Amino acid sequence: MNREELKEKYGKKRIPHEWRKTDWFTTLVVTFFGSGMSPKAPGTMGSLTAAIVAYPMAVLASHLFNGKESLSLPLHISKTQSEFPINLFFLIAALFVFFAAIPFVKKAMKDTGTEDPGWIVIDEVCGIFMALAFFPTDIIVAHPWFLAIAFGLFRFFDILKPLGIHKMEKLPGAWGVMADDLLGGVYSGILLWLSAVGIYALSFS
Template identity: 70%
Template sequence: MNKEELKEKYGKKRVPHQWRGTDFISAQICTFFGSGMSPKAPGTMGSLAAAIVAYPMALLFSKCPCLDISIPLGNLTINFAFLAAALIVFFAAIPFVKKAMNDTQTEDPGWIVIDEVCGIFMTFAFVSSSALLAAPWLLAIGFGLFRFFDILKPLGIHKFEAFPGAWGVMADDLLGGVYAGILMGVIAAITF
């Protein structure tokens, strides 16, 4: 066999990925800096990356009193820094998600994981930064709760996917984050 025949028979075939069909900035934002490029479970990888990033964010928020604004609401706590982060990601990502979907001619592809990032940040908006720092295992609980709501889409979450275009991609995860966050807040209230 010559070199070309060997390459064709045993060579690793390069499978084009859809995210290559959009510009670099949109790809980086939509895949949350590559975590959505995982060939297996990109949504889980994007959620995991966001949960990992949430810890240094909580550390930063706790060090800056102007950012660490948590208000008790009954037994729950609203962490305005994570709430703001979730809403900023939500609205800032819409044009990039829209462009990426238009460029690649896809509807809510798995490699777009910025919606999972938004949902994870919303999950932690119901827990104070000090609670996340005191009990880092809450990050794992929040990750698991969010993935539950993101995958199964109970309690009307699936209806939010029907919103047009990028709004539907982002909105269902934001609502999933709200539900996961309420449960996180209850767990944190019981723990602390």
């Protein structure tokens, strides 16, 4: 056998992944720097990568805005007034990812002839950032384990798709790919905030 025949018979064969059919920059965006290329649970890997990246983002926001990146809104719970935080930094990040990703997701699906393939995980990134839009940056920096809670809550909503999330998938094309995770992020963020309030209340009870 010559070298080519040996390579064909014993060489490591390249798996013909669908994402190879689109350009490298689109692949980089929709797989979130390759995290979606994981052979197992790409959505989980994309969400985990986004949660990890969120920590240095929170640290950066804390230094740049000096704790002023959140807007607190009054909220009445059981006849008592509390503060509901809107983290403007992560809200803007989530919305930026949402709208910026639409043309890339659309192109990736068109080039590969797929509909919402698992390796497209930029929607999970949008969802994680949206979940953190309901949580103060200073708490994320001081207690990064809340990122694990955000990750777990988001994966719950992303997998089961309750409360109208599944309906968002039916939006046309890339909009449906992105919108269901954005809504999942909203639900996750609300539960994340309620979890923090509960933990805080128990610690001082």
